[in-house]
Amino acid sequence: QQPVQSPQAVILREGEDAVINCSSSKALYSVHWYRQKHGEAPVFLMILLKGGEQKGHEKISASFNEKKQQSSLYLTASQLSYSGTYFCGTERRNGGATNKLIFGTGTLLAVQP
Amino acid sequence: GAGVSQSPRYKVAKRGQDVALRCDPISGHVSLFWYQQALGQGPEFLTYFQNEAQLDKSGLPSDRFFAERPEGSVSTLKIQRTQQEDSAVYLCASSWRGTGVNQPQHFGDGTRLSIL
Numbered sequence: 001q002q003p004v005q006s007p008q009a010v011i012l013r014e015g016e017d018a019v020i021n022c023s024s025s026k027a028l029y030s031v032h033w034y035r036q037k038h039g040e041a042p043v044f045l046m047i048l049l050k051g052g053e054q055k056g057h058e059k060i061s062a063s064f065n066e067k068k069q070q071s072s073l074y075l076t077a078s079q080l081s082y083s084g085t086y087f088c089g090t091e092r093r094n095g096g097a098t099n100k101l102i103f104g105t106g107t108l109l110a111v112q113p
Numbered sequence: 114g115a116g117v118s119q120s121p122r123y124k125v126a127k128r129g130q131d132v133a134l135r136c137d138p139i140s141g142h143v144s145l146f147w148y149q150q151a152l153g154q155g156p157e158f159l160t161y162f163q164n165e166a167q168l169d170k171s172g173l174p175s176d177r178f179f180a181e182r183p184e185g186s187v188s189t190l191k192i193q194r195t196q197q198e199d200s201a202v203y204l205c206a207s208s209w210r211g212t213g214v215n216q217p218q219h220f221g222d223g224t225r226l227s228i229l
Contacts, residue, residue, distance in 0.1 A: 002155070030215055041117070041204070041220035042156065049215055087155045091215070100146065100169060101218065103155030 001026070003090050003104035011110045012078050020073040020107045022088030031064050031071040032089040032101060035082075042087060045073075075109070083111045115139075117221035119205050125227045126195050134190045134224045136205030145188050146218060147180055148204040156204050162188060192226075200228045 003024045010018055022031065030049045034042040048064035048071060060082075064071045075082055085108050089101035118137040126132050138145050144163055148156035149172075158172040164185035173180070177195075182188040192199055202223040208216035 032217070034220075039222075041222045044217040044219065047215065047217060089155075089218075100158040100161055100172070101156075102158065103148075106153075106155050 002102060003088055005086075005088060005104040005107045007107060008105070009108040009110075011112065013112055014080060015077050018075045018078060018109060020075075020086050020088075020109070022071045022073070022090070022104050024069045024090055026069070026090075028064075028066060028069050028071075029091040031062075032091075033062055033071075033073050034087045034089060034103075035084045036087065037084040078109075078111045080111050080113065083109055085109070117205055117207055117219055119203075119221035119224050121224060122222065123225050123227075125229065127229050128195060128197060130195055131191065131193045132195055132226065134192075134203050134226070136188045136190070136207075136221060138186065138188070138205070138207030139209070139219055140186075142207035142209045142219070143185075144208045144210065144216065144218075145182055146206040146208075147188070147190050148206065149174075150202040150204055150223070152201075159190070159203075195226075195228045197228045200226055202226070 003022050006021045012018055032047045033045040036042040059076045062073045085106045087106050088104040120135045146161050147159040149159055150156045160180045161169040162182040165182050177193045179191045202225050204220055204223045206218035206220045208218050210216045
């Protein structure tokens with residue numbers, strides 16, 4: 001029931017790119033992306049509402065394929081500050097939207113100098 | 114304050130004791146959520162309030178867990194007769210729109226609960 005993220009962990013050098021995938025077995029209404037650093041609160045990155053929608057935030061963008069029930073987060077020219085654990089959070093269709101987020105399994109991203 | 118505030122930041126309790134965790138959401142935010150986060154895992158939904166109404170408590174693991182938001186602002190999560198498996202970080206989040214749907218959730222830093 002929990003969305004599955006891949007990869008589980010990734011190590012990058014500064015300036016490299018990465019893609020994090022989020023896949024659900026259930027129909028999705030929307031997808032949220034958050035980044036959490038150790039011991040800190042999850043920080044909202046972006047929300048995608050429509051199938052095929054793409055959004056961007058600085059050098060971080062995301063796509064949402066409603067038919068495939070998948071979302072991907074794209075990090076380009078990574079910076080040290082991008083390090084952390086990335087979670088997708090999904091709202092599922094239930095004859096309408098649900099209010100709660102079901103978070104994915106998480107992807108640990110480490111950016112090295 | 115500007116963000117979601119949770120207290121205490123850390124709580125250590127002996128098994129069997131009752132604990133109360135406080136969440137002060139962003140001013141004006143209608144929706145309030147509680148999540149439980151185990152080490153190395155994503156947050157798991159516990160309960161949701163819209164103003165003072167508790168609209169969803171499907172994630173509360175047992176009847177030892179109780180949450181309230183009597184005046185539609187500050188919320189308290191209470192755990193009675195704590196067990197070791199209750200050890201986790203408890204996160205509170207708020208969002209401004211009434212339904213909470215399609216809204217960013219703003220999280221507090223959480224309360225790290227350790228049951229001895």
